[in-house]
Amino acid sequence: MLASIIVSLVLTLIIEVGFALIFKVRGKIDIAVVFLANIITNPVIVTIENLLWTIDNYSLMISLSFIFWVILEIVVILVEGYIYNKLRVKSKFSPYKLSLVLNSISILLGIVYNVIFVILT
Numbered sequence: 001m002l003a004s005i006i007v008s009l010v011l012t013l014i015i016e017v018g019f020a021l022i023f024k025v026r027g028k029i030d031i032a033v034v035f036l037a038n039i040i041t042n043p044v045i046v047t048i049e050n051l052l053w054t055i056d057n058y059s060l061m062i063s064l065s066f067i068f069w070v071i072l073e074i075v076v077i078l079v080e081g082y083i084y085n086k087l088r089v090k091s092k093f094s095p096y097k098l099s100l101v102l103n104s105i106s107i108l109l110g111i112v113y114n115v116i117f118v119i120l121t
Helices: 002-022 028-052 058-086 095-119
Strands: none
Touching: 002 028, 002 095, 028 058, 058 095
């Protein structure tokens, strides 16, 4: 479980900080806020998802993990957007839109990663 938390966090930080730079988040403090917001939210969501995958009933596990995943991702977008708003992160997007965009890219690339390196191997 720890390995998946570390891999997820590192990949999320690379993706979201990288795309934050692409979306013109330039200040060192603003980049640090994006970095720290993900350090706060990512391990929590990955830990909860990992715990859901330990449920013995496969159908229940799949249903619950998808429902919780959607709910948790919405919460993460709102929490990170709130952090960006409160700490006045500057970008070409509003704080909540920045959070939505960065998390959407991270989610999509995470799905691609899991298909290539987890499911197909």
